[in-house]
Amino acid sequence: MPQLDPSTFGTQLFWLGICFVALYLVMAFAVLPRIAGTLHARAAQLDDDLAEAEALREKAETALAAYEEALAEARSRALTLAQNMRAEVQAETDRQKAELDAKLAEQAQAAEAAMSKARDEAMLGLSDAAAAIVGDVMDAIGTAKADDAAVAKAVKTVAAE
Template identity: 70%
Template sequence: MLVCFGALYLVLSFIVIPRISNTLTARAETLEGDLAEAEKLRRQAETALKAYEDALAEARSRALTLAQEIRAEVQAETDRQKAELDAKLAEQAAAADAALKASRDAAMAGLKDAAAALVGDVIEAVGSDKVSDGDVKKALDRVAAE
């Protein structure tokens, strides 16, 4: 029995325990390597995330700047077109006012002539002396001025 235990001790000491020790050492080294690789990958992922966030912030900033530039360009074009339209409408309004004034002046001149003729005819019909057209126009101008 002593020989069996001695042989078992020798087999365990020189064969089994060194193999188990080598396996445990290899597993520990593999585990340490895997942990180091995982830490390296975690740092790379953090760096990539930071780069992504920076790129996203830059893209947002550029988009905002571009939107503001486009808004300013559109506003400037709108203001320019509005100014052109206002000027064109002012010209048309001035032309319409001038045409209206000319029409009113022509109508008033015709109305004065008709009124002068009518007043002259009324004065004659009433039986008074004939009054000249010039005197009637002067009287009408004086009344219109009051």
């Protein structure tokens, strides 16, 4: 094998040294700075992205807080509106109930007065009919001729008891 020939070791070591130095110089001054630049750019981009994400998170939290505040305010207004509406409906219901109670009480009094008047008229008519029947019965029995005034007075006395 020609690589293991000791007479060519010197030139092989010379070219090996030149290749290593050249490779070292290329790597040190060309490739590694590009890789370092790429890594720095990538780190800077990550930092920018993280900063932007943090800013967006804070903005989202602010928007969420504003939304929750608006929602609480709307809920409060809706509750107040519902309470006011409930109070208005209750007041209207109470007013209508009072009107209906008054109307029913008035109708009950009118009906009671009409019933009392009808009862009094019926009793008056009944008293007259009872007096006529008593007079006819006394005439039919033949005891004595009944005095209409006395019979009416007796019937009224019995009816009053």
